[in-house]
Amino acid sequence: MAGRIPTEFIEEVREKTNIVDVVSQYVQLKKQGKNLFGLCPFHEEKTPSFSVAEDKQIFNCFSCHRGGNVFKFLMEIEDISFPEAVLKAADFSDIALPQQLSEQKFGDVEHSQAQQLRQVYESVQQLYSHVLLKTKVGEPALTYLQKRGLDESAIDEFGLGFAPNETNLVLNFLENRHVSRELLVRSGLFVQRQDGQLMDRFRGRVMFPILDQGGHVIAFSGRLLAKSETEPKYLNSPETELFQKREVLYHFSQAKQTIRQTATAYLFEGFMDVISAYRAGIKNGVASMGTSLTSQQLYLLSRVTRQLVICYDGDEPGQNAIADALELVKDRQFDVGVVMLPDGQDPDEYIKAHGNEAFQKQLNDHVLTPFAFQLQRVAGQYNFSVDSERLGYVQAALQLLVTVESTVEQDLYLRQIADQATIDLTALKSEFEKARRQYQRKQRAEKRQTRFAQPTNVQTSHAPSPVFSTVLNRTEISERRLLSLAMTDRTLTQQLIDDPNFAFSNAHIQELFLQWQDYLEQPVEHTVAGFTDYLTPELQKLLLEIEMAELPDQISDDEVQDYIQNIQRARINQRMQQAQQQVKLATAQGDTDAQTKWLIELLQLKRQLSQ
Secondary structure (H helix, E strand, O other), X not given: OHHHOOHHHHHHHHHHOOHHHXXXXXXXXXXEOOEEEEOOOOOOOOOOOEEEEOOOOEEEEOOOOOEEXXXXXXXXXXXXXXXXXXXXXXXXXXXXXXXXXXXXXXXXXXXXXXXXXXXXHHHHHHHHHHHHHHOOOOHHHHHHHHHOOOXXXXXXXXXXXXXXOOOOHHHXXXXXXXXXXXXXXXXXXXXXXXXXXXXXXXXXXXXXXXXXXXXOEEEEEEEEOOOOOOOOOEEEOOOOOOOXXXXXXXXXXXXXXXXXXXXXXXXXXXXXXXXXXXXXXXXXXXXXXXXXOOHHHHHHHHOOOOEEEEEOOOOHHHHHHHHHXXXXXXXXXXXXXXXXXXXXXXXXXXXXXXXXXXXXXXXXXXXXXXXXXXXXXXXXXXXXXXXXXXXXXXXXXXXXXXXXXXXXXXXXXXXXXXXXXXXXXXXXXXXXXXXHHHHHHHHXXXXXXXXXXXXXXXXXXXXXXXXXXXXXXXXXXXXXHHHHHHOXXXXXXXXXXXXXXXXXOOHHHHHHHHHHHHXXXXXXXXXXXXXXXXXXXXXXXXXXXXXXXXXXXXXXXXXXXXXXXXXXXXXXXXXXXXXXXXXXXXHHHOOHHHHHHHHHHHHHHHHHHXX
């Protein structure tokens, strides 16, 4: 397929697609100096090391060292081929395809294995949707969804469908489209009988498509339409090369733009909660995949917001799930709030009972801090009409409060505890001071025990490693800056080419410079972003390190000459070391002619160095 995309079209897409706009669909970027930084989408980290240079249209992660231009980013984040990345970027920038590309059939295009799976899931989602909305067999499922308050626009927004209670509907559908058995098995859409025959995994279920962060269908979750004693209420696709449920949030791809705009994400417990909240005007809601919240899902959210509001079911299992989520979140840089809906209701039930405006008011006006949630949860365990129970609540609440460091928060919650237990605030503060001193003594004792138990030869520091671990010397700085300047200044490039005595002392940088000269011969617009496509991974990594380093705002001609002289001196020093080695070798071998030759060479080099 690569040969079928005209070079002119590739360059047009590259020129008209801003890498910042594309990356911002996946990463929350913040300006820092000339570049933009964010949390890397390719690995978990707490300190942003992922950078985008808008002026050069490239990205680079200083930790995992992934980098390149906009096509490379899409290839990495979407797991697609270069031609597919070009077409996706073209679609993003609303660039019309050349006629020869737009006329190509699906079967004529060489797709990656991941893309083949996505095509399968996309077509199956369309099949399920058609069955739900356009067939008689789908009417019971459609009636069920309508009774749940979903109109056709909501069904369309979430891509809902129906898998009828038939064994081979999807199997026949895909086999008629000549999908290979190997791909059918890999898709997870089927179970295999003992005789080796395949049968549809999802039967008699309302279907919820699961999308990746790029908006592609990668899996399904099916809810039984009729109750069953032998089958689970919800059934998810098995994990595949595209779908790992611990890394996916339901509705994230659709919600992430609103999450960025509002700087807030609402975390719900189930699919229907997300859908009901959406219909109530909350467009920035997501849900975990029927399991406990995971660190991978939190990292996905952390790349687009730092404000997280948890609104799980109000019953005891829901409260336990909130407590687990807060435990997972506490060591991460989130500003977390908790909404506890009254009467143990879940969001879907509350909206039906009280309406959209009341639900929005709950989310806006009744957000608890994590500690306030814990305090409220503890209070629910005691009977305040009994004195011993009230005292038990006070002791339990104080044991929680001693872990809070802010004196302002301590004062706020002491007043709440005093009001809740109807006791004197002064007496409560006195009890708190005793509990706090006891807690601090315990903390100091635990630290001493840990310190004494720690082997002396083990470093205990957990400080993050610096982004740059290599200190560059003067010559290395000069070479990197000179190459970067030459790539933006054709006159300087030509000056270096015309100087017969000039060459970079670093062999890899010299190779980059030579390949840049070759690139300048190509009939395309010459950019750093375009140049990366011509390089090996090793040279591309070096180029990105050079280009992502910020240069001084102003570099004078004298400074450029200093860079050149530093490099030339380094080259002379290299040649002097070689000459000295040859002198030693000739002396050891008793070769006076060679010894004289290399001594003369060494003398000439010393004269050059002193000039």
